[in-house]
Amino acid sequence: xxxxxxxxxxxxxxxxxxxxxxxxxxxxxxxxxxxxxxxxxxxxxxxxxxxxxxxxxxxxxxxxxxxxxxxxxxxxxxxxxxxxxxxxxxxxxxxxxxxxxxxxxxxxxxxxxxxxxxxxxxxxxxxxxxxxxxxxxxxxxxxxxxxxxxxxxxxxxx
Amino acid sequence: xxxxxxxxxxxxxxxxxxxxxxxxxxxxxxxxxxxxxxxxxxxxxxxxxxxxxxxxxxxxxxxxxxxxxxxxxxxxxxxxxxxxxxxxxxxxxxxxxxxxxxxxxxxxxxxxxxxxxxxxxxxxxxxxxxxxxxxxxxxxxxxxxxxxxxxxxxxxxxxxxxxxxxxxxxxxxxxxxxxxxxxxxxxxxxxxxxxxxxxxxxxxxxxxxxxxxxxxxxxxxxxxxxxxxxxxxxxxxxxxxxxxxxxxxxxxxxxxxxxxxxxxxxxxxxxxxxxxxxxxxxxxxxxxxxxxxxxxxxxxxxxxxxxxxxxxxxxxxxxxxxxxxxxxxxxxxxxxxxxxxxxxxxxxxxxxxxxxxxxxxxxx
Numbered sequence: 001x002x003x004x005x006x007x008x009x010x011x012x013x014x015x016x017x018x019x020x021x022x023x024x025x026x027x028x029x030x031x032x033x034x035x036x037x038x039x040x041x042x043x044x045x046x047x048x049x050x051x052x053x054x055x056x057x058x059x060x061x062x063x064x065x066x067x068x069x070x071x072x073x074x075x076x077x078x079x080x081x082x083x084x085x086x087x088x089x090x091x092x093x094x095x096x097x098x099x100x101x102x103x104x105x106x107x108x109x110x111x112x113x114x115x116x117x118x119x120x121x122x123x124x125x126x127x128x129x130x131x132x133x134x135x136x137x138x139x140x141x142x143x144x145x146x147x148x149x150x151x152x153x154x155x156x157x158x
Numbered sequence: 159x160x161x162x163x164x165x166x167x168x169x170x171x172x173x174x175x176x177x178x179x180x181x182x183x184x185x186x187x188x189x190x191x192x193x194x195x196x197x198x199x200x201x202x203x204x205x206x207x208x209x210x211x212x213x214x215x216x217x218x219x220x221x222x223x224x225x226x227x228x229x230x231x232x233x234x235x236x237x238x239x240x241x242x243x244x245x246x247x248x249x250x251x252x253x254x255x256x257x258x259x260x261x262x263x264x265x266x267x268x269x270x271x272x273x274x275x276x277x278x279x280x281x282x283x284x285x286x287x288x289x290x291x292x293x294x295x296x297x298x299x300x301x302x303x304x305x306x307x308x309x310x311x312x313x314x315x316x317x318x319x320x321x322x323x324x325x326x327x328x329x330x331x332x333x334x335x336x337x338x339x340x341x342x343x344x345x346x347x348x349x350x351x352x353x354x355x356x357x358x359x360x361x362x363x364x365x366x367x368x369x370x371x372x373x374x375x376x377x378x379x380x381x382x383x384x385x386x387x388x389x390x391x392x393x394x395x396x397x398x399x400x401x402x403x404x405x406x407x408x409x410x411x412x413x414x415x416x417x418x419x420x421x422x423x424x425x426x427x428x429x430x431x432x433x434x435x436x437x438x439x440x441x442x443x444x445x446x447x448x449x450x451x452x453x454x455x456x457x458x459x460x461x462x463x464x465x466x467x468x469x470x471x472x473x474x475x476x477x478x479x480x481x482x483x484x485x486x487x488x489x490x491x492x493x494x495x496x497x498x499x500x501x502x503x504x505x506x507x508x509x510x511x512x513x514x515x516x517x518x519x520x521x522x
Contacts, residue, residue, distance in 0.1 A: 005244050005281050012167050012302045015281070019306060020313070023274075027317040037265045040317035043406070044325070046336035087207045089263050100340065111209060111263060118207040141327045142336035 034110035035103055045104040048139045051095050051112065053083055056131040064132075067095040071128040079125050086119045098139075105138045109148060112136065116152035123155075130155055166305055171425030173299045174455055176279070177240065177287030180247070182417035183276055184237030186410050187250050190272065191230035194257070198227060208261040217260045226253060237276075240289025244280045251277035268411035271314060275418055278307040297427075304421050311418050312379040319375030322368070329372060331365030338364060345405075374398050382422055389494060392419055393504045400501065420454065420497070427455040430495065431476040432488075436461035441472035448492055456495035486510040 007015060030039020053064040055071075062069075067083030084093045091099055091108055092115050101108045116132045123129070132152040137145045197203070202220040210217050218226060230253055236246035254273040258265050283299030322328040338359040345355050357363060374394065381391030396416060403412035432448050434441035445459050452459070462474070475488040483491050490506040493499040 005248065006283075006300075007281060009167050012300075013163065016302065016306050016309075019278070020309065023310065023313050027313065030317075030321070035262060035265070037262055038270060039321065040267050040271070040314045041321040042267060042318040043333065043337070044321065045327070046333045046340060048340070085206075088201065088203075089207070092207075114209050115207050141332045142339065 035107035045101065046141050047101040047105040048098050049101045049105055049108060050098045050137045051092070052135045052137075053095055054133045054135065055129040056133065057128050061133060065096060067093070069129075071126045073125040074127045081123050081126055083119055086122050087115045089115070098137075101138070105140055109136065109138075109150065113150045116150060120152035120155050126155075167302055169301045169305070170298055171301050172427050173283045173297050173301075173304075173425070174287045174427050175420050175423050175425065176282050176284035176304055177289065178453055179304075179417050179420050180240065180243055180279060180284040181238055181288050182413070182420075183247070183272070183279060184234050184239075184243070186272055186414055186417070187237060187254075187276060188231065188234035189410060190254070190269065191227060191234055194227045194230065198224060203261050203264065207263075209263055211259040211262055212256075216256075226257070229253065240285050240287075241291065243285040243289065244282075247276045247284075248280035251280065266409060267314075268409045268414060271310075271411065272414055274310055275307055275414065278303055278310060282307070301425060307418060308382070308421050311415065311421075312382065315375045315379035319372050319379065322372045323376070329368055331361060331363075331368040334364040334368050334371075335359065335361055341405075371398075382419075388422060390504065392422060393500065395419065396501055416497075423454055428458040429478050430457050430491070432457040432459045432492070433462040433474045433476070434459070435472050438472045444473045448496070451492075451496040451498050453497055454495065457492075483510075486513050 026038040027040060030036040030041060033039070036044060053067050054061045055064050055069060056062075057071075064083070067087075068080070070078055070080050072078050083095065087093045089111065091102055092112055112134055116134055120129075120132050131154050134150045136148045136150065138148060139145050202223060204217050204220060204223065208217070230250060233246040233250045233253070237243050237250065251273045254269065254276070258270060258273070281303035282301070284304075286294040286297045286299065322333075325333070327333050338355070342355045342359055346352060358367075378391055378395050378398070381387040382395070384391070396419070399412040399415050402408060432445065434445040436442060436445075441461075445461070448457055449459050457475075471484045473484065473488050475483045475491045477483065477491065486506065487510040490503060490510040493503040493506050
């Protein structure tokens with residue numbers, strides 16, 4: 001294997017040029033990705049956020065404090081659900097408390113949007129909830145709070 | 159330009175230091191694999207919410223992922239031992255990158271950087287020192303891939319410093335101000351004096367610190383390549399990263415970057431000489447200390463037969479250019495060349511510059 005890793009002179013230039021172009025492209029396009037991955041943007045923000053979860057039941061939004069709720073399944077049996085059963089990320093799973101938004105608020109909002117879809121897709125026993133919603137208060141770099149609302153896609157068979 | 163490229167492509171040198179970098183990267187890969195194993199015990203990321211870059215079909219099952227983690231541990235051991243180390247480095251990098259691609263929630267800049275450096279070092283002859291088994295026929299080898307890893311470090315500095323420069327909140331100090339406000343309490347708990355925390359949490363101070371951080375990153379990207387500025391750039395960079403390590407959670411990024419700094423040392427060994435008076439305890443102690451700390455093999459350490467120049471000194475350091483240093487100047491020289499003492503180099507060199515007439519040219 002080391003033989004294959006000992007590149008001949010011409011291949012060295014090609015490899016190096018390709019590597020630099022690839023890395024430069026990843027860095028320069030980092031802003032187009034909400035979490036800026038592969039961009040080496042260290043400590044991009046000092047934002048904090050607070051997530052409040054609610055769910056749509058019969059056209060009304062019902063709070064789900066701490067990401068916990070109970071709902072009946074198709075057979076009428078009452079069941080308990082938790083947002084944290086699916087979402088283990090330390091930022092996203094910290095509901096109703098203000099937490100540091102690692103990698104910036106936009107990164108966490110993008111992750112949260114997908115987390116809502118994921119949870120909505122993985123509670124088949126919940127026969128009541130049609131959508132999940134997160135109301136997120138964001139303090140961007142310590143500035144006045146702004147609120148953003150994210151919703152999951154509608155569930156197919158609530 | 160063509161000559162520069164050709165010179166870079168064909169450069170050869172002693173690869174002793176590359177072996178040290180390989181061991182450091184191997185240890186970091188080992189730590190990374192152990193972290194994955196610990197996280198797996200708490201639950202497999204593929205069983206809960208994750209955000210893959212690759213199609214879901216390419217995200218391994220729990221059993222396959224467990225096997226992959228074990229493989230990463232074994233590969234890291236091979237890297238550290240120097241046995242099939244280059245292939246192990248490349249395999250580690252590819253597996254690490256694949257794991258990141260399976261769940262971007264797990265993405266951290268230091269993990270991606272580790273994969274990048276491991277991939278690049280695989281193309282360098284980093285298995286000719288610090289390895290188990292018989293010594294290699296020669297340690298001299300091509301350095302182009304090591305230089306590319308150095309370019310990677312500069313690109314990281316430019317990316318990091320550049321993104322901060324373009325962000326008004328960063329360059330104005332707002333981001334640092336808020337970080338100090340958020341984590342000032344933790345600093346107090348850690349024993350940082352209250353007056354210092356309060357002072358650092360003021361807008362005028364964070365504005366200056368922000369500009370200093372940005373300038374540091376951008377200047378390091380260039381300064382590390384300057385023959386004249388390199389030592390100071392390395393010293394400044396070491397402290398820059400140590401301060402970040404002490405004040406932020408960056409996983410292994412500090413140690414990774416400091417390991418890559420080793421690639422910037424001149425590729426030769428024992429180009430300096432440390433002579434000591436074996437009849438004096440101080441001389442013997444200094445020789446033993448330098449032999450222990452001289453991880454980059456900068457010094458040829460040997461006892462002397464006292465002569466006119468050396469009489470009265472326990473230790474004399476002879477530099478590359480043949481000039482000799484004693485006393486504080488010798489100590490500064492040792493600090494300059496030994497990784498553990500390197501953070502002390504600049505203040506020692508500054509103090510030494512005020513001492514008189516302790517340098518002389520050795521003609522022997």
